[in-house]
Amino acid sequence: MSKAAATETHEHRLKRLKIRAWRRGIKEMDLLIGGYADAHLQTMTPQELDDFEMLMSEHDQDLLAWATGQHEVPAELKPTLDLLLAFADKKGVAHGG
Numbered sequence: 001m002s003k004a005a006a007t008e009t010h011e012h013r014l015k016r017l018k019i020r021a022w023r024r025g026i027k028e029m030d031l032l033i034g035g036y037a038d039a040h041l042q043t044m045t046p047q048e049l050d051d052f053e054m055l056m057s058e059h060d061q062d063l064l065a066w067a068t069g070q071h072e073v074p075a076e077l078k079p080t081l082d083l084l085l086a087f088a089d090k091k092g093v094a095h096g097g
Contacts, residue, residue, distance in 0.1 A: 014041050017053060026060040031052060032067065036084045052081045 008016075021037035024030045033056065044052065055063070055077050064083055065071040067088075073081050 013049065017041060017056070019050065020056055024056075024060050026064060028085075029060045029063055031062075032084055032088055036087050039087065048080075053090075055080045055084075 018034075018037050018041055022030055022034035022042075024033060037052075041049075041052075059076065062071070063081075066077070067085060068071040
């Protein structure tokens with residue numbers, strides 16, 4: 001953990017994660033991750049935030065391939081990605097999975 005991350009407030013972390021979630025680079029990932037962030041960031045536990053941030057550190061092309069079932073999801077990311085995809089299914093956001 002960086003020194004900046006260690007001193008970051010919870011509110012600042014939520015704001016930073018929300019901005020990152022909506023500015024992915026691929027519109028499909030903006031909709032999938034940004035929509036999930038809007039709905040869930042405020043109620044996530046610190047561990048869930050860590051897992052979400054780990055997922056967002058991945059390249060959009062990889063996330064899209066995992067979300068559409070083109071490639072197998074790494075085990076450490078699967079629980080969080082499964083939550084995102086279940087949210088997308090519930091909201092009717094197409095992801096190809």
